[in-house]
Amino acid sequence: MTELIVAGIIFVFLFFIMFCLGNFVRLFEKKEKYSIGCRIVSGFVFYFFLFEIIAFPVMIARQPLHRLTMIWGSVIAFLVLAACVKFGKSWWEEWKARKLRGYSAGFYLMLFLIGLQCVFAALWTDNSPDAAYYVANVSANVATDTINIYEPFTGAMQETFYTRYLFGLYPVHNSVVCQLTGVHPLVLTKTLMSVAAIVLSYTVWAQVGKKLFDKREQVWMLLSFLSVIQFFFHTIYSNASFLLTRGYEGKALLANVILPFILYLGLCLFENIKNRSAWLLLFATTVAGVDISMSAMSIVPVAASAACLVAIIGKRSWKSLIYYGICMVPSVLILAVYLLTSKGYLTFHI
Amino acid sequence: MGSVNFAEEGMTFVLSCLKEYGGQTCMLGFFLAGFLYVLLCGSRKERYFFCGITGFLAVTIYNPLLANPVIKFMNMSAEYYRFFWILPMGFLTAWMCVKMAETQKTKGKKAALICLLFVILAAAGNPVISTFADLQVPQNKYKVPDGLLAVCEIIHQDSGDNAFPKSVFEYEYNTYVRQYDGNMRLTLDRDVYLLALGSNTVSTRNLSQEEVDAQRRIIDVIQYQNVSEDPSVLTAALKATQTDYLVISKSSEPVLAYLTAAGCESFADTGSHIIFRGP
Numbered sequence: 001m002t003e004l005i006v007a008g009i010i011f012v013f014l015f016f017i018m019f020c021l022g023n024f025v026r027l028f029e030k031k032e033k034y035s036i037g038c039r040i041v042s043g044f045v046f047y048f049f050l051f052e053i054i055a056f057p058v059m060i061a062r063q064p065l066h067r068l069t070m071i072w073g074s075v076i077a078f079l080v081l082a083a084c085v086k087f088g089k090s091w092w093e094e095w096k097a098r099k100l101r102g103y104s105a106g107f108y109l110m111l112f113l114i115g116l117q118c119v120f121a122a123l124w125t126d127n128s129p130d131a132a133y134y135v136a137n138v139s140a141n142v143a144t145d146t147i148n149i150y151e152p153f154t155g156a157m158q159e160t161f162y163t164r165y166l167f168g169l170y171p172v173h174n175s176v177v178c179q180l181t182g183v184h185p186l187v188l189t190k191t192l193m194s195v196a197a198i199v200l201s202y203t204v205w206a207q208v209g210k211k212l213f214d215k216r217e218q219v220w221m222l223l224s225f226l227s228v229i230q231f232f233f234h235t236i237y238s239n240a241s242f243l244l245t246r247g248y249e250g251k252a253l254l255a256n257v258i259l260p261f262i263l264y265l266g267l268c269l270f271e272n273i274k275n276r277s278a279w280l281l282l283f284a285t286t287v288a289g290v291d292i293s294m295s296a297m298s299i300v301p302v303a304a305s306a307a308c309l310v311a312i313i314g315k316r317s318w319k320s321l322i323y324y325g326i327c328m329v330p331s332v333l334i335l336a337v338y339l340l341t342s343k344g345y346l347t348f349h350i
Numbered sequence: 351m352g353s354v355n356f357a358e359e360g361m362t363f364v365l366s367c368l369k370e371y372g373g374q375t376c377m378l379g380f381f382l383a384g385f386l387y388v389l390l391c392g393s394r395k396e397r398y399f400f401c402g403i404t405g406f407l408a409v410t411i412y413n414p415l416l417a418n419p420v421i422k423f424m425n426m427s428a429e430y431y432r433f434f435w436i437l438p439m440g441f442l443t444a445w446m447c448v449k450m451a452e453t454q455k456t457k458g459k460k461a462a463l464i465c466l467l468f469v470i471l472a473a474a475g476n477p478v479i480s481t482f483a484d485l486q487v488p489q490n491k492y493k494v495p496d497g498l499l500a501v502c503e504i505i506h507q508d509s510g511d512n513a514f515p516k517s518v519f520e521y522e523y524n525t526y527v528r529q530y531d532g533n534m535r536l537t538l539d540r541d542v543y544l545l546a547l548g549s550n551t552v553s554t555r556n557l558s559q560e561e562v563d564a565q566r567r568i569i570d571v572i573q574y575q576n577v578s579e580d581p582s583v584l585t586a587a588l589k590a591t592q593t594d595y596l597v598i599s600k601s602s603e604p605v606l607a608y609l610t611a612a613g614c615e616s617f618a619d620t621g622s623h624i625i626f627r628g629p
Contacts, residue, residue: 123486126493127522129540132524132526133540139528139531143532154537154539155532159556185529186529187491187492191491208438221448224464225448225467233375233377235371235375237373241478254432260441267399299433299436306406310403310405314394
């Protein structure tokens with residue numbers, strides 16, 4: 001029970017960290033108003049963008065897990081402190097200025113349906129073969145204090161880093177959190193992060209909804225309908241299935257948080273093609289997406305291209321192609337390294 | 351995609367994948383209806399979001415002329431369906447429902463229409479669980495069988511200074527155990543086990559043929575209860591794989607006797623499983 005309570009505290013703290021990091025987005029586009037939800041999702045992207053940049057070289061250098069844990073813990077502590085110092089006053093002013101307004105039945109229905117999904121994910125027991133990689137990877141890293149050195153399936157020491165998951169360090173992130181907090185990998189992945197995936201997903205869709213609808217009531221209704229659809233769009237391949245039954249996998253976050261967030265950024269660019277924070281977030285998403293799931297290596301650039309190019313063509317803003325090109329650079333580099341590694345031209349030995 | 355073969359489908363691969371993705375739900379139909387509605391009646395922003403992005407994808411990654419060479423080069427026929435995650439299928443359907451509900455001016459009629467739409471969505475879909483019995487409260491906070499916790503504890507107690515004992519488990523425990531206990535090494539690789547069970551979506555990666563054969567011999571005994579060969583064959587496989595322990599269900603009586611004949615010593619009984627020390 002204590003461990004579940006600790007997991008609950010970690011859940012709240014993770015969202016607070018994301019909120020803090022997301023506030024830095026405001027520095028790049030002061031004219032925009034950023035809701036709490038928008039800041040949380042932006043912070044989520046920055047969080048994994050930073051993690052990939054820090055964790056990948058630490059892994060390749062074959063450093064022990066505790067070293068990465070110390071580095072990551074220090075970086076996050078510094079950034080959270082910096083956010084509190086920089087934005088603390090504005091948070092207090094926002095809190096004082098908030099309007100106390102009642103919520104309708106639609107709002108509570110939405111909360112109930114999302115809550116139902118969270119309970120479902122928390123109780124759902126999944127033993128798919130993929131869990132034997134993703135979760136076992138977390139356990140193996142924590143048990144041996146190493147980073148992707150031991151094969152998750154059997155525990156044998158690998159000769160090279162597994163190409164298929166080379167940049168996909170989401171399990172390593174979970175290992176770091178387990179080592180920092182003492183929470184068991186299974187509790188973190190199959191309960192905490194599964195529920196977090198659902199909350200993040202609806203936070204993103206709420207932001208999209210606010211762009212398409214004028215009234216809050218319509219957004220609550222939208223999320224209620226979406227909740228029902230998520231329960232009944234089960235096809236083992238669908239994003240809904242991954243969200244509810246395989247939320248511990250990075251793919252669930254990719255399908256239900258990252259990709260919808262890219263579409264949201266596309267909407268932001270359609271409204272204002274020169275929105276610097278949107279371009280910056282898009283750049284960060286191309287890296288964060290791969291950190292969360294290697295499938296993002298090909299899917300994220302396609303989604304980003306669809307969102308950006310259609311907006312650029314719609315706005316006839318041809319100079320923005322430069323920003324689009326810059327956003328694609330990480331994807332091209334990652335894809336190049338992956339292809340060179342998978343074809344045997346490049347090897348990362350352990 | 352397991353049921354859709356790239357080599358066989360050729361130019362219809364993308365369409366076949368899309369149909370598989372939609373499965374037994376009407377989500378594809380709702381998405382197409384919504385797409386057409388937005389195209390004809392939507393605002394500029396809505397047309398960008400729902401139609402522009404979908405149109406771009408249709409002429410690029412969903413276009414067989416472009417997609418097929420990419421799929422072949424990247425060897426991603428099993429993962430191609432993930433590109434459909436980009437399409438906001440569920441979101442567009444939900445958006446359409448809101449638009450329909452907003453046509454009703456009175457609260458009562460709106461509520462009634464919303465309830466009707468909920469029923470339609472449920473009836474036109476495929477539920478994530480068929481019955482409430484499918485959703486059971488986990489036995490523990492780790493969401494693994496309680497028996498597995500007991501097995502791991504017993505093995506670690508017996509293994510003494512060996513902090514990373516190597517064990518053989520039947521399929522269910524074999525999949526779970528390293529998620530729960532990162533110190534437990536396994537004899538049977540997940541993919542070798544899946545191949546033995548008939549999967550066609552995995553490979554044995556860098557394992558040597560000798561390693562695969564030894565594991566297959568063990569799987570043959572514990573999974574298929576093939577006890578016709580001389581026990582010394584199993585003994586050789588267990589020694590070659592340096593197996594320290596085996597955990598077998600008590601219901602597999604022929605296997606239990608066979609393991610004893612192969613030189614394995616049973617030393618613990620968890621109620622559901624017998625734990626053997628390897629030969």
